[in-house]
Amino acid sequence: MADNPYKDLKISKGAVVEPRTTLVNKTGSWRSERPVIDHEKCVACGNCEKFCPDMAVKETENGKFEIDLDYCKGCGICAEECPVKAIIMEKEEK
Amino acid sequence: MTEDRFKHDEDLFCSGHRACPGCGAALTSKLVTEATGPQTILSMPTGCMEVTTTPYPESAWGISWIHNIFENSAAVAGGIETAYKSFSKRGKEGYTDKDDVNFVVLAGDGATFDIGIRSLSGMMERGHDVLYICYDNEAYMNTGIQRSGSTPMGAATTTTPAGKQSLGEDIRKKDMPSIAAAHGLEYVATASVAYPEDFKRKVKKALEIEGPKYIQIFAPCPRGWRHESKNTIKIARLAVETGLYPVFEMENGRITNTMKVKDRKPVEEYLKVQGRFKHLFKKEGGDEIIDYLQEVADVNAEKIGF
Amino acid sequence: MAKMLTGYNAVAEAVKACNPDVIPAYPITPQTDIVERISEMVADGELTSEYVKVDSEFNAASTAIGASAAGARVFTATCSQGLKLMSEPLFSASGMRLPLVLAVANRSLSAPLSIWGDHTDTFAERDGGMIQFYAEDVQEAMDNIAIAYRVAEDNEISLPALSCLDGFILTHVQEGVEPFSEEELSGFLPQRDPIYTLDPSNPKTMGAYARPEHWTETRYTVHKAQLKAKDKIADAVEEFADIFGREYGLEHRGLIETYRAEDADVILVALGSICGTIRYIVDEYRKKGEKIGIVRPRVYRPFPVEELNKVLEDAEAIAVIEKDISLGYQGGLAIDIKSAMYSTGSRIPILNFIAGLAGRDVRKDNIRKMVEQTKEVRGKNPEDVGFENEERWDSLRTEILPGDDEL
Numbered sequence: 094m095a096d097n098p099y100k101d102l103k104i105s106k107g108a109v110v111e112p113r114t115t116l117v118n119k120t121g122s123w124r125s126e127r128p129v130i131d132h133e134k135c136v137a138c139g140n141c142e143k144f145c146p147d148m149a150v151k152e153t154e155n156g157k158f159e160i161d162l163d164y165c166k167g168c169g170i171c172a173e174e175c176p177v178k179a180i181i182m183e184k185e186e187k
Numbered sequence: 188m189t190e191d192r193f194k195h196d197e198d199l200f201c202s203g204h205r206a207c208p209g210c211g212a213a214l215t216s217k218l219v220t221e222a223t224g225p226q227t228i229l230s231m232p233t234g235c236m237e238v239t240t241t242p243y244p245e246s247a248w249g250i251s252w253i254h255n256i257f258e259n260s261a262a263v264a265g266g267i268e269t270a271y272k273s274f275s276k277r278g279k280e281g282y283t284d285k286d287d288v289n290f291v292v293l294a295g296d297g298a299t300f301d302i303g304i305r306s307l308s309g310m311m312e313r314g315h316d317v318l319y320i321c322y323d324n325e326a327y328m329n330t331g332i333q334r335s336g337s338t339p340m341g342a343a344t345t346t347t348p349a350g351k352q353s354l355g356e357d358i359r360k361k362d363m364p365s366i367a368a369a370h371g372l373e374y375v376a377t378a379s380v381a382y383p384e385d386f387k388r389k390v391k392k393a394l395e396i397e398g399p400k401y402i403q404i405f406a407p408c409p410r411g412w413r414h415e416s417k418n419t420i421k422i423a424r425l426a427v428e429t430g431l432y433p434v435f436e437m438e439n440g441r442i443t444n445t446m447k448v449k450d451r452k453p454v455e456e457y458l459k460v461q462g463r464f465k466h467l468f469k470k471e472g473g474d475e476i477i478d479y480l481q482e483v484a485d486v487n488a489e490k491i492g493f
Numbered sequence: 494m495a496k497m498l499t500g501y502n503a504v505a506e507a508v509k510a511c512n513p514d515v516i517p518a519y520p521i522t523p524q525t526d527i528v529e530r531i532s533e534m535v536a537d538g539e540l541t542s543e544y545v546k547v548d549s550e551f552n553a554a555s556t557a558i559g560a561s562a563a564g565a566r567v568f569t570a571t572c573s574q575g576l577k578l579m580s581e582p583l584f585s586a587s588g589m590r591l592p593l594v595l596a597v598a599n600r601s602l603s604a605p606l607s608i609w610g611d612h613t614d615t616f617a618e619r620d621g622g623m624i625q626f627y628a629e630d631v632q633e634a635m636d637n638i639a640i641a642y643r644v645a646e647d648n649e650i651s652l653p654a655l656s657c658l659d660g661f662i663l664t665h666v667q668e669g670v671e672p673f674s675e676e677e678l679s680g681f682l683p684q685r686d687p688i689y690t691l692d693p694s695n696p697k698t699m700g701a702y703a704r705p706e707h708w709t710e711t712r713y714t715v716h717k718a719q720l721k722a723k724d725k726i727a728d729a730v731e732e733f734a735d736i737f738g739r740e741y742g743l744e745h746r747g748l749i750e751t752y753r754a755e756d757a758d759v760i761l762v763a764l765g766s767i768c769g770t771i772r773y774i775v776d777e778y779r780k781k782g783e784k785i786g787i788v789r790p791r792v793y794r795p796f797p798v799e800e801l802n803k804v805l806e807d808a809e810a811i812a813v814i815e816k817d818i819s820l821g822y823q824g825g826l827a828i829d830i831k832s833a834m835y836s837t838g839s840r841i842p843i844l845n846f847i848a849g850l851a852g853r854d855v856r857k858d859n860i861r862k863m864v865e866q867t868k869e870v871r872g873k874n875p876e877d878v879g880f881e882n883e884e885r886w887d888s889l890r891t892e893i894l895p896g897d898d899e900l
Contacts, residue, residue: 099244104710106651107590108243109689110698115203115240115247116195123208143383144420146213148202153192161193161202168208168409169417182417226693230559243707246698251691253562254700256585259555262547266515266559266567267691273514273543273565282564283693306555309548 120147124167126182128160134179141171141180199225199249205239209416211380211406211423212236212295215322216247218383219293222390225250227289230264232298233257235329235408236322258302261310264292264317272316285316289394292319297327299403300336300361311370311399318393318400321363324408332411336361339431340483341476342463344411349466354476359483367401368440375437378404381423382434385446389436405432413462425457430484433491445493454480495671500631500664501526503672504570504596504656507638509540510675511594511682514565517545517556521575522608523660524598528570542568550575554582554593561591562699564690566646569593572660573600576614580621586653587622587715589700592645592685593653594638595623599765599816600660601851609852610660611816612764615793616825622715624654624722625793627764629750631668633791634658636739639678640747643729646685650722652715659766661852673737681729681736719795723748726792741791748797750789751804753779757786759867760805762830763814764790767848767855771814774860785864793826798833805834809871810842812863814887816849823884835875842870842878848887859887 098117130141141158142150149165152158160171172180195202199220206213212235220227228251231237237254240247255263271285299307299321310317326344327333333346334356343355368375374396378386386404393400407423409416426432427446431454434446455477458464467473498506504527508516516535518528534540547553550571557567571579576597586593597615601607615625626641628634637656645654658664689697703711723746730747734740742750752768753775754760761771768789778785788804790797805811811834813827822828827845834841846863849855866885870878 102244104707104714105244106648106688106714107588107699108701108703108707108711110241110244110246110701112246112249112252112696112698113196113198113201114245115201115205118203118205118245120203120205144214144380146206146210146217146419147204147208148195148198148200148217151193151195159192161195163193164202166208168419169415170209170419173417174420225696228563228691228693238702241698241701243701243703243711246701248698249696251693251696252698253559253691254702255555255558255589256581259552259558259582262552262555263559263562265545265552266517266556266561266565267563268559269515269517269543269545269556270560270563270565273560274563276543277514277541279514288693305548306552309552312548313545 119163120166121163124165125185126167126169127162127185128165128167128169128171128180129183130158130160131179132157134177136177138176140174140176144170144174146170201247201249203245204247205242206235207410207416209409209419211408211419212322212324214380215404215406216240216293218386219291219320219390220250222387223289223291223394226283226287227251227291228267230260230267230292232260232294232303233329234295234298236293236295238329257298259306260292260294260298261303261306261317261319264290265310265313265315268315268317290317292317294319294321295328296321296323296325296337297335300363308370311367311372311401314398316397318390318402320390321403322406323403324406324411326411328408328411340479341467343466344463349470354470354472355466364401364403364437368437370399372399372401373439374400376402377432377434378402379423379427379432379434380404380406381420381427382446385434414460418460422457422460425452425460428452429454429457430488431457431480433487433493435491442491445491448493451484451488454484495669497667498631498670498672499667500634500658502530503631503635503670504638504658505530505534506672507635508568509534510673510678511566511568511639511642512540512675513542513568515545515557515560515567516542517547517553517569519547519550519553519571519575521550521572523600523664524570524572524575524596526664527596527598550578551582554579557593558582558586558591561586561593562691564685564687566642566685567593570596570598572598573602573614576618577602580618583618583623583653584621588711590651590718591653592651594641594645595653595655596638597655597657598660598664599657607851610662611850611852613817615655615657616817618655619794619825622652622719623794624652624719626654626656627791627793628658628663629766629768629789631663631666632670632739633741634663635670635672636733636741639673639682640726640729640733643682644722644725647725648686648688650718650725652718652722657765662766671737681732723795723797745800745804748790748792749800749804750791752787754786754788754804756784758784758809758871759812759864760786760788760808761812761814761864762788762826764793764826767814767816770855770857771860774857774864778864796829801830801833802837805841806839808841810844810867812844812846812867814846814848814863818847818850827884840874842873842875844870844878845884846887847884853888855887863887
């Protein structure tokens, strides 16, 4: 961990933890390939969202399915399960 | 910063967990919370999902969640449920009525088939109002892919490696759904991460039933099964399509519903995409294991009827 | 009003007055009668607790942990092998700061199998963060249940507590006791009001795993809570005395009790029921003008180090008589008392007698022999007592021992 966001956090009784706090951990940095959605081809079936183990595909306000690259680990399930091949995996430029 | 257009604040299982890319158990966790909703208390044993979702002081969970030790999550859930039963009966203030709370266990196969079977059996016997869900990835993944009672014949794990004298696991997979059903459960089901809607329907259905329920969901592990992370769903689907992992519902000991498989595929199609089985295609005697697994699939098809 | 009650009945009566929400129960000799009696209370509607007929002590502890995490008051009872089976979840309960109260009918541990009493079972749990109370008689065993709840459920403490009574010797003896009712207890024992619970309307994550940068601090807080429990026990024992008139070592903060120890040259230290016999011997010596006294820790963890040092510092010789042995190095209580005394610079010789293992009788004559041996070392330095005397096995039947080459 480069920067410890909890260095001043007091230990809670019994090490009880607040909910939904992993959101600070941006797992997008794990990725070696990123999914890119071709919205022309997309039929908005929602498979990509349904099968994402990282809650990194969201239907945004404009009704489009988009990838939250903060959390996407690049597993490639969305591309594989897309029935119209609207998602391709592109190498991350590092 | 997360861009505003991505809303995570309603997720009950949140991004940022440390499960591997393509993790079937993480997908299961998401689906479980989608089906149960927020009025849920989840008990989880030690395992991959526990360590990847709750490194202090972080938690991926938006629901009430507890981990105690490896082999007691069913008893812990039974204790929680009993506490709520007492609170409701005694009219204790400040507590949600027991009937409005889902008591759920989500456990791996090691915690379910092996080390936690006493706790599970006792919970089912006593009739606690608990839904026990096992995510089945067929080995102890958290400790580094050691065989469990759920590991299928022929699979190479770190304690059943293929070698000069070995074709991988030499013990057949334990039949946990039948063991659960033998406890007189009103509802037992199997599911697969390849069919999320089917699984969520089963979770919801189970939660309507008072008493103990058991659901076992097939959840591939890319790291442990040595397959590409993108193939998690494909492999889960193949397990069903070959007949190796039948998806069914069992009510009061009788199968009442099965996922039908048209034109059952040969088991090789499922085996060949996973590194844990690759020795079966190279080593002498491997074909006999493949034949055995084909027979398992054939018997499943006949017995369960799909 | 005084009543004749066996130890197990008295403990069950105390549990009834504390009125737990959840009681997971599993049988083991000689504890079984406690949970049997409680099941009768439930069967007759005298007690409305949820009585869970679990499959093992392991799941008695696990069920209690789940219920406690949900905010319930819980009780269970065990001993010996059963306590061993609970050990893993109990260590975890202290780390998660979940209060539980257990009655332990102290019994030896296998092998060989034995159903009779000693303190090996609870001493083996020493490092688990559970508070340990030891009773000398039935009344104290009963009162300790209420005191244990009061301390364990205090949010500043929030730990499991073992309320120990000697198997058979106390569980199955009848004594005249003053029972207390739930109503009489109400001012002393408030309803449990935990800080965190498993509640869908306020979700929390309990039992997260900690990496090296946090683990030490979480364990340190458990240790601090143990230490703080001494103050809480002192308060509880004092208030208990005010309400019920029964005093347990008030002048030593309820952590230890002494008998004729103030001016004693020779002090015998022991836990639990054996002190009844020792008391008789002390009186006998006192009649002869010999200054013998007793120090009885009521609490073993947290260890009452300050209180012990204070009452032991003027003795000329100390005997620690205990029903346990840490195989490979002396008895556990003696090890701790030596550590406490010698770290102050004290040079009082401390003998360690291992006695009464697995129900072997410790008779008056055995105690007299221990007193005589202790008198002999008065005024000597610890090193002069000799390495081979580090522990002495009472009434060891040397005639049946195999030779050293036949062990």
